[in-house]
Amino acid sequence: MPTEFDYLVSKDGVQVHRQGRCAVSLLPKADSVVGVIPATDIGWHQLTLPKAPAGKMRAALAGMLEEALLDDTEESHYALPPQPQPGQEAWVAVTQRAWLRAQLDVLESGGVFVDRLVPQSEPSEVPRGHFEHDPDAEQSRALRLIWSRPDGVLVLHPGGTLPRAWLARSEPDATLWTAEPAAVEAAERWLGQSVTVLPRDNAALQATESAWNFRQFDLALRHRGVRAFRDTLRQLSAPAWRPMRWGLIALLVLHVVGLNAWALHRRSEIAQRQREQVTVLQQAFPNVRAVLDAPAQMQREAELMRMQAGKPGDTDLEPMLQAAASAWPAGRPLEGLRYEQGRLTLSSPGLSDEDIATFQASLQPAGWAVDRDGSRLTLRRAALPGGGT
Secondary structure, three states: OOOEEEEEEOOOOOOOOEEEEEEHHHOOOOOOOEEEEOHHHOEEEEEEOOOOOHHHHHHHHHHHHOOOOOOOHHHEEEEOOOOOOOOOEEEEEEEEHHHHHHHHHHHHHOOOOOOEEEEOOOOOOOOEEEEEEOOOOOHHHOEEEEEEEOOEEEEEOOOOHHHHHHHHHOOHHHOEEEEOHHHHHHHHHHHOOOOEEOOHHHHHHHHOOOOOOOOOHHHOOOOHHHHHHHHHHHHHOOHHHHHHHHHHHHHHHHHHHHHHHHHHHHHHHHHHHHHHHHHHHHHHOOOOOOOOOHHHHHHHHHHHHHHHHOOOOOOOHHHHHHHHHHHOOOOOOOOEEEEEOOEEEEEOOOOOHHHHHHHHHHHHHHOEEEEEEOOEEEEEEOOOOOOOO
16 A cells, blocks of 8 residues: 655646655645556557447446456456547556555545546657656666557667667657656667656646546546535634634524524413413313313314204204305206215216306305315315314
């Protein structure tokens, strides 16, 4: 597992303002993080992109590249070019999946989320050759050439006859040659011509301009909302935001206190209304001793008094017949009638839709509801807003 990473900081994407190497916890904060994958860790393959749905594209690529890869296809990570077109020829980049996942895990565990992963070098219509110096390699192999051409990317150690044969066929004068400072002398000696000095940090900054992004398939960047939330919290924890934090805390406390006071006031009002209902019930009906539900008990006592007086209630048969008769369409025969507690059902197949609509509209102001079921109309008391009838 890596413990330290090389980094560079650019405020404008053109110049390197800061660079170094440190542990993840010490990496400088940035609005956007771009990781550069070394050219030595990427293989490039040109093929006709399969016409497969997005969910099965990785499996399709693995099947097509199975014989071309040395590693197991399940251990490989694939990257498609920007705006890939299925059925057309394109480059597909391949790198070691476990290695790349390990790098990302270390960074993310330290709170560094990589927005894009770009290649150090990619196939280029304009040939480019960049020389690097590897201080850890033997002197004969310390010089390394990363050669980007229309037909792919070569990473090799100059020496022997094969690289020179490739060089002779590739028109070296048409190639843009660069080298990091420590490799300039050896590069010019091997090429036989001058090269442009390009420091390693500037070369990495140029690589970030690539349109490629290796964060695809199972390595695609997720939880952008979580990251934005963390960034906001980090920003608000800065000393400059301390007065605002105290203000927000004070506002929250006042809000909670106000809600509790309002809830206490509402509970007091409800308790007072319940006491008033109990008082009205006991004054109107002194015989009621135990009060459990004052409104319901008051309604039952009133119904009992009505029945003892022999007066019909609103949902008895006689008042319901009177209500129906007052709105019944003139000249329309009634073929059937049925009464159940609080419900009067009338049958008349000859009623038209207009007759039924008129019947319903006439009874609605008086608090009646009319339900239709084919040729049957059922009259009942309409439900009150509080759920009663």
